[in-house]
Amino acid sequence: MTVEETLNEVNEVFQRSTDKGVDLILARDEESDAENHDYSFKRVMAKSRVLSELEELVYEKVENKRxxxxxNNKETDSYSISNKDRDEDLIQYVSTADIPQFENFERLIEGERFRGTDYEESPIPSFQAIRLHDSNDMVIAFQFYSRRQILGRKSRLRLRITDEVYTPIDETVMAIPNRIDCLYYADTILIFNQRNFEKIFDYMDEFERVAEDVFDDLEDGDVPIANFDLFKEAAKSYPDAMRKMYEVKQLGVYEEMDMGAAKGIIDDFEVELNVVSNDNGEEALKMRDKRDVWKVLSLFNEDHVDSRLTETPYITTGGKQRVQNE
Incomplete structure (x- = not known):
């Protein structure tokens, strides 16, 4: 089913049923370790007017995408981390079968009825989900949670005006964002905000897992990095560098690269990376500081290639390959 067909079917769900159940659900991460997430799902107790507004929010955003x-103001593409800066002109899609650790989210999909909660319960929510369902279908809109939803959280006073007079508000005031980050329907996730989608579905854990494999490969590979500890520290300190590591693994160029190929690319494209030799004459890349991690990753990701390894002339921009004129 295409993205357009999926959105059309979601629209039919809205049109077909006037007796939908609507839940606002908070997900809190009760993880037992850094790699495994165990979410608790609880339902926010809300009046019918609030639930109606949430349903309207989802409907409006679906209609906007349709x-x-x-x-032709948006394109569609399967999910790729290289698309991370294309939210304005792209709707991505991914099967739930291809999402790592999706089993942590299946209770949401199965329609389980959760007990009540509020936003002030600990720990803070990881994300919230607007779940719409009838006897036949389930639609779930996901929103990454931010503390900015708590209005006036750091203010000395929270005020409201009544009859042109301001009075203090003692209660917590919550705001629901006017957006949807991603949408579930029929075993497919449509992605409208890639970074928030990756946060909601714990992709950083997957990036970090894959990065460890790449670190091991590079340390034993044919393109040594003299200050490898600095490279590893720098890559781990930048979330986008961890995404880049995932791309490096997918492309696999580093597995075939040797120092001769690396030096050729550095020379041809004037990449500002140092090449040093040890007492035995063995050469290695050397980073000047943490910022050079991007140059090393671009080298392994064929971001500026002629291409020595595939023998196809192209340069890459925004994760896309563009063939050069010969």
């Missing part, structure tokens, strides 16, 4: 596709 209109954008119909007017």
């Amino acid at each position: 209109t954008a596709l119909a007017n």
Whole structure:
């Protein structure tokens, strides 16, 4: 099913049923270790007007996406981390079967009825989900949670005006963002905000797991890095560098690269990376500081290639390959 067909079917769910159940659900991470997440799901107790507004929010955003596709204002593509800066012009899709650790989210999909909670319960929510369902279908809109939803959290006073007079508010005031980060329907996730999608579905854990494999490969590989500890520390300190490591693994160029190929790319494209030799004459890359991690990762990711390894001339921009004129 295409993205357009999926959105059309979601629209039919809205049109077909006037007796939908609507839940606002908070997910809290009760993880037992850094790699495994155990979410607790609880339902926010809300009046019917609030639930109706949430349903309208989801409907409006679905309609906006349908209109954008119909007017050719957006493209569609399968999920790729290289698309991370294309939210304005792209709707991505991914099967739930391809999402790591999706079993942690299956209780949401199965329609389980959760007990009540509020936003002030600990720990803070990881994300919230607007779940709409009838006897046949389940639609879930996901929103990454931010403390900014608590209005006036750091203010000395929270005020409201009544009859042109301001009075203090003692209660917590919550805001629901006017957006959807991603949408579930029929075993597919449509992605509208890639970074928030990756946070919600714990992709950083997957990036870090894959990065450890790449670190091991590079340390024993044919393109040594003299200050490898600095490279590893730098890559781990930048979330986007961990995404880049995932791309490096997917492409696999580093597995075939040797110092001769690396030096050729450095020379041809004037990459500002140092090459040093040890007492035995063995050469290695050397980073000047943490910022050089991007140059090393671009080297392994063929971001500026002629291409020595695939013998196809191209440069890469925004994760896409563009063939050069010969």
